Amino acid sequence: MAEHVILFAGPMGAGKTTAIxxxxxxxxxxxxxxxxxxxxxxxxxxxxxxxxxxxxxxDDEKVRLYGVPGQRRFDFMWSILKERAKGMILLINNDAPDxxxxxxxxxxxxxxxxxxxxxxxxxxxxxxxxxPSPDDYADALSAAYPGSLIPVFTVDPRNAxxxxxxxxxxxxxxxxxxxPEAVQS
Amino acid sequence: xxxxxRELRAIEIGEAALAEMRELAPSLVFAMIVxxxxxxxxxxxxxxxxxxxxxxxTSSVQALSEAVSRELRIGASSYVVIxxxxxxxxxxxxxxxxxxxAALFDNHETLGKALSISRRCVEKLSAELAPHNLxxxxxxxxxx
Amino acid sequence: xxxxxxxxxxxxxxxxxxxxLITSIDFTxxxxxxxxxxxxxxxxxxxxxxxxATGWARLAMVLHPLHGSTDCLVLVDLAEGSTIVIxxxxxxxxxxxxxxxxxxPTISNVRIFRGQGARLPYMLEExxxxxxxxxxVGLHAFPTTPAWWLTDDVRYQLxxxxxxxxxxxxxxxxxxxxxxxxxPHTATELARAGGVQESHAQQLINTLSLMxxxxxxPIEDGAPxxxxxxxxxxxxxxxxxxxxL
Numbered sequence: 344m345a346e347h348v349i350l351f352a353g354p355m356g357a358g359k360t361t362a363i364x365x366x367x368x369x370x371x372x373x374x375x376x377x378x379x380x381x382x383x384x385x386x387x388x389x390x391x392x393x394x395x396x397x398x399x400x401x402d403d404e405k406v407r408l409y410g411v412p413g414q415r416r417f418d419f420m421w422s423i424l425k426e427r428a429k430g431m432i433l434l435i436n437n438d439a440p441d442x443x444x445x446x447x448x449x450x451x452x453x454x455x456x457x458x459x460x461x462x463x464x465x466x467x468x469x470x471x472x473x474x475p476s477p478d479d480y481a482d483a484l485s486a487a488y489p490g491s492l493i494p495v496f497t498v499d500p501r502n503a504x505x506x507x508x509x510x511x512x513x514x515x516x517x518x519x520x521x522x523p524e525a526v527q528s
Numbered sequence: 529x530x531x532x533x534r535e536l537r538a539i540e541i542g543e544a545a546l547a548e549m550r551e552l553a554p555s556l557v558f559a560m561i562v563x564x565x566x567x568x569x570x571x572x573x574x575x576x577x578x579x580x581x582x583x584x585x586t587s588s589v590q591a592l593s594e595a596v597s598r599e600l601r602i603g604a605s606s607y608v609v610i611x612x613x614x615x616x617x618x619x620x621x622x623x624x625x626x627x628x629x630a631a632l633f634d635n636h637e638t639l640g641k642a643l644s645i646s647r648r649c650v651e652k653l654s655a656e657l658a659p660h661n662l663x664x665x666x667x668x669x670x671x672x
Numbered sequence: 673x674x675x676x677x678x679x680x681x682x683x684x685x686x687x688x689x690x691x692x693l694i695t696s697i698d699f700t701x702x703x704x705x706x707x708x709x710x711x712x713x714x715x716x717x718x719x720x721x722x723x724x725a726t727g728w729a730r731l732a733m734v735l736h737p738l739h740g741s742t743d744c745l746v747l748v749d750l751a752e753g754s755t756i757v758i759x760x761x762x763x764x765x766x767x768x769x770x771x772x773x774x775x776x777p778t779i780s781n782v783r784i785f786r787g788q789g790a791r792l793p794y795m796l797e798e799x800x801x802x803x804x805x806x807x808x809v810g811l812h813a814f815p816t817t818p819a820w821w822l823t824d825d826v827r828y829q830l831x832x833x834x835x836x837x838x839x840x841x842x843x844x845x846x847x848x849x850x851x852x853x854x855x856p857h858t859a860t861e862l863a864r865a866g867g868v869q870e871s872h873a874q875q876l877i878n879t880l881s882l883m884x885x886x887x888x889x890p891i892e893d894g895a896p897x898x899x900x901x902x903x904x905x906x907x908x909x910x911x912x913x914x915x916x917l
Contacts, residue, residue, distance in 0.1 A: 347907060372599065374591030376564035377626045379531040391565050392588035392595075400910045416566060416584040473798070477835045478763065492853045494833035505837040507915060508846065511908065512836065515850035518906040 345404040348427045349513065350456075351394070353434035353449060355413035356384040358467040358500030360394050362434060363408045365503040366510060367396025380414075389413075393420060406510075418452065425453055430461040430513045434500065435480075438472035443483045450487070457488055460520055463513045465498035465506075492516075532627065532657070533562075533569040541656045542570030549649045555637035556645075557615060561653070562586050564626040577632070586630040590619055607643065618646050623654040711747060711783035719820045729820070730779050732813035732882050735760075735806070736821050739884045745785040751778035756805070764799035773808050803883060807839045810879025816871045818859070819878040826888040827856035828877050834885055843917045844868060847908055848876050855898045856889035865898060 351359040364371050374392035378384070394410030409428070411420050425431070431453055435446045446464060450457050464480055477495040484493045494512050498505045532538050542561045550556050550572055558577050561569040566587030571579050589608055597605045608619040616639060619630045629650050633642045717725040717733035725733050731748055735758075738744055744760040757766045767773070813819065830852040836845065848866045851857065857865060863873035880886045 372595050374588070374595050376566075376587060376591055379533065379563050379565055379567055389565055391584075392591040398911070398914065400907075400914055404910070406907075406911065412588075416580060417588060419581070419585060420588060476763070476801070478832075481832055492830060492833065494836075496833075496835050496837045498837055507917075508837050508841070511843055511846050511911060511917075512833070512850070514906075514908045514911055515847045516853065518908045519847070519850040519854045 347404075347406045347429050347514075348424075349406060349408050349510065350424055350428040350431040350453070351408065351410040351434065352421065352431055352453060353413060354436065354439060354445060355380075355389055356386060357413065357434040357436040357439075358465075358498075359410040359413065359434050360390055362432070362465070362498075362500035362506050362509075363394050363396040363410050365501060365506045366398065366408055368398050369396060371396045391417065393424065421452055425456060428456060428461075430463075430517050431456045432463050432465055432509055432513060434465045434467055434498070436468040437466045437475065438468045442466075442472075443475050443479055446480060447483055447487050450484075457491065457493065460491060460493070460516055461513070462493055463509055463516075464493060464495045465500070465509050466495065467498055467500055469497045470499075531563065531567070532625065533567045538657055539570055541653065543572065545649050545653050545656070546570055546572035548652070549631070549645055552648075553633065553637055553642065553645045555633045555635075555642075557632040557634055558582070559629065559631040560586065561622070562628050562630065564590075564628065569627060582630065586619060586628055590621070590628050593619075607646070609639065611639070616642065618642055620646050620650050622650045622657070625654065625657055627653070627657075629653070710787075711745070711785045714782040714784050717820070725820070727776050727779065728809045728813040730782060732809055733820060734782050734784065735809070736819070736882055741786070743787055747781075747783040747785075748779060749781040749783075750774075751780045758802060758805070759799070760802070762799070763802040765802045765805050766797060766799050767805075768797065773805070775812050801835070801838060803835055804839045806883045807834065807841075807879060810882040811875055813882070814878050815875060818874055819881060822878070822881060823888075826890055827858050827861070828852060828881065828886040829856035829889050830880065830885060831887045832885045834880065834883060843908075843912050844872065845876060848873060849880070852877075852880070852886065857898055858891070861897050 351363055353359055360371070360373060360375075372395040374390055374394070375388035376391045378386050378389040380389075381387075390410060390412045392412070394408075396408040398406040398408070400406065409424050411417070411424055433446060433449055433453075435442050435449070439445050450462065450464075453462065456462050464484070466477060466480065477497060480495045481493070484491065484495070494516070496505070496509055496512070498509060500506065546559050546561065549559060556572075558571070558573070560571040560579060560583055562583040563569065564587060566584040568579055568583050589610070590605075593608045594605045597603065606620070608617075610617040615632055615634045617630060617632050619628055621628055629646060631642070631646055631649075714734050716730050719725070724730075734746065738746075738760050742761045744758075746758040746760060748756040748758070750756070754767065754769060757768075759765065810819075830849060833849065833853070836849075844866065848862060848868065851862060851865050857873075859870055859874040859877050862877065863870040866873060877886065
């Protein structure tokens with residue numbers, strides 16, 4: 344069985360669970376628990392282990408979508424899942440305080456994936472906070488990872504079309520890196 | 529509404545329940561009561577283990593085990609056992625509460641006895657943490 | 673008359689935020705004329721002393737040289753009566769009442785104002801990202817030929833990804849952009865590597881160049897073209913097929 348593991352990471356409330364739900368062909372497996380930190384992020388529940396969705400490409404091939412909890416106290420799950428991941432999508436809610444610095448901070452925990460060009464950044468909630476702009480993120484990423492080319496997109500995690508673009512972009516960068524001629528139409 | 533792991537009375541009840549558990553089972557190495565999302569209500573004995581991490585892992589393991597049960601449609605998860613060379617961890621939900629008991633026993637304890645002691649603990653917690661028992665208790669205040 | 677220069681009653685109590693407040697009380701009709709005089713009209717560009725740029729090509733020829741500048745305002749009057757207002761410094765644009773951006777507009781006038789700290793007065797509406805306008809202009813300014821500012825002796829390599837989710841695009845745009853990210857290509861080489869018509873590859877290079885998202889890499893004598901061989905179907909193709917894209 345060929346499996347392609349894609350990781351969704353980012354702070355609580357950025358939309359990871361929603362994004363996977365938008366892409367998954369199966370009913371998503373989730374591990375939500377009651378959120379006792381509603382003063383920090385006003386959500387009833389929060390992911391405490393992982394979210395799981397998948398896309399089936401054939402009898403022997405799947406794309407597996409894993410979402411990790413956003414809170415750092417669950418970073419052991421980040422370690423477990425990033426070992427298996429071929430690429431990652433970082434979602435950042437643009438209305439977070441100092442969202443760009445937050446993105447850089449999160450990406451540092453997935454440095455190997457970022458440095459190998461296996462990452463895409465999605466900025467959510469930009470309808471609530473128009474700045475920082477995608478260029479602001481791209482500038483910071485270029486400074487933190489010189490020579491890298493990390494796509495930065497504005498996304499609504501509920502929008503399957505946009506999440507499709509994000510995933511296709513990640514896969515296109517992975518394919519073109521390994522085998523440029525493999526980015527076949 | 530204050531989260532239960534910050535309510536002083538709830539913390540006292542939790543600590544007392546764990547103390548009783550230790551008396552019943554000298555093989556108990558460490559035990560913790562955590563919220564569904566991994567925050568500590570109480571622990572015993574003195575921390576020899578990174579309680580913060582253990583609490584988060586307990587939350588993850590519980591959620592994963594319940595996801596498996598749902599996926600296989602085998603009903604609610606009763607308890608979770610992690611059996612290792614030098615000890616075993618038992619996890620059980622506290623009925624009626626968004627709380628989980630996680631207890632590490634050394635290999636001197638049989639699994640059966642460990643389960644029995646844990647079950648007794650969560651049943652006691654369930655009774656004593658029931659809302660009618662917590663409300664209006666003199667001196668009940670919030671732990672920061 | 674462009675939106676920023678119309679006089680409207682001041683809305684009491686409204687506090688300025690970044691670029692979104694009307695302050696029309698500052699402008700009288702006389703101010704309007706005075707302000708417009710500070711904009712320089714830009715004539716239609718020509719290629720090789722002959723062919724005039726019309727439609728979006730005219731705007732593209734004005735905007736491309738502005739990369740590297742920060743303090744410019746550009747007003748684009750369309751023959752149908754609306755005006756596109758571009759704040760190049762903030763990378764925003766407004767098109768009051770514009771609706772769907774036409775593919776083949778008639779541009780009656782382009783005016784540019786350069787000056788330190790050139791910023792628009794506050795506007796009634798939230799702006800749109802300039803990248804969405806530049807994408808549209810880039811695709812339609814020179815649809816089948818190289819943009820007039822491009823030369824033959826360079827390859828192009830991606831320096832930054834466009835924000836694809838913000839505008840209509842195709843999966844081919846995504847994968848061709850990924851190829852440009854890996855190695856510099858000419859349009860011919862990109863077409864061959866991507867298995868598309870050369871005009872499509874050229875159109876993408878035109879657009880990314882207008883958006884300032886590619887850098888030029890001189891073709892040195894004897895330098896090899898990027899390797900292209902028979903392509904096995906990668907994960908991209910299988911995903912795309914799965915989604916029917």
